Amino acid sequence: MLLMKRLLCLLASLCLSLHADMSVSTDFEGGNAEVVKLNQTTKTLRIRPELHEGRGWPCWWYFQLDGLQLGERITLEVEAQTKPFREKQVLAAAWCQPKHAWLSTDGETWSPSDEGTRTKDKVMIYQIQVAAPQMRVAWGPPFVPADAERLLAEIAKRLPESQRFELAKTRHGHAVNGIRIGDANAPHQVWIGARHHAWETGGSQVGRGFIRWYASEEAKALRNQTCLHYIPIMDVDNVVLGAGGKEAEPRDHNRDWADVPIYPEVAAAQGMISDIHRKRGLDAYIDLHNPGANDPVFFFGPFAFERMSGIQQRNYSRWLELASAHITTPRPVEPKYRYANYVTTEEERGRMSSGWVRNHTGDFTISVTLETGWNSPLMSVEGYSNIGAGLGRTLRDYLAENPRQH
Ligand SMILES: [Zn+2]
Structure with missing residues (x-):
């Protein structure tokens, strides 16, 4: 009897210790972590x-x-990747060390951890309070193709007149999906x-x-007057892989808008945009980015903005005035354009998607990128979403004034 009890005790403690082991996995869309060390006793995980x-x-x-x-x-430590990502370039640690790690117990709602602390040797340390057996x-x-699929299905259901389409299959065979809302011959x-x-x-987001x-x-x-094409994710291959994409070899998606693009989805977007412009004229091209920490x-805006005149100048100016009125939360949009001056040659500027669209559309077309920073708990799913709604209201008021009239 005593022996039996001891055996049961042993089994129970074995189970407990097995149960207590924490494991890390990344085998899902967007998953990425190289485990540097994992200490089960101190519950410390270091990744890069x-x-x-x-x-x-x-x-x-x-x-x-x-x-x-x-x-x-749990103590989560994040350090930089030490291998070069391109030739001899090694990425600075700050890019992988946001102030807050983002946590989810259901894979859908996300909240920031407490603010991390950065050590002298450039390791970011976050304390994570466990809220569920799996987190x-x-x-x-994150926003991965499964999120895009759910979103497109949701919109298609709400707007039965909309039409989902596959922009292209990537080089690795993934679908790049979009949705068209509105009549192809709409005024805008x-x-x-x-x-x-x-x-x-x-x-x-x-x-x-x-x-x-x-x-x-x-x-x-707005919908009654407009035909809108929306693509939630362009570089699906790298999103699936959990790779950064930026400065990919030989060039990334936003430097691929050349005469002969490398990526099928870029070529397909160029084809569709050219068609739209030829048939009905393109009013606005908006590319959404999220690069700078703070x-x-x-x-x-367009590099030539200062030298623009007439309808071009008027439209770009008006766009920003209306954006300032509508994009206010969680942070207001800057009332002046910035210019991607770090791109120095005309050739490279023309290979950026916004530049290519400017070079292949009309004088009434505006082509802009909206940039948001990320290193703040304000930049949450809800925060980004509010900016998106503000962008929508900007578009509504902008098109209501008919940017095509001279
Ligand atoms: Zn970007």
């Missing part, structure tokens, strides 16, 4: 973003923890999309806020 060679910046990380005990505290932890609120034509840079998930607003009652009059919300 895994490098996918030739696939751009190693900055994004996203993983699942299993075997967690309610009430315990997901990420660099920022708009193209909006996100994730030319795979890790810039906030761009897709803004896009989701925008398209949900666009499908709402408030946007009904950037405000702002638009990159």
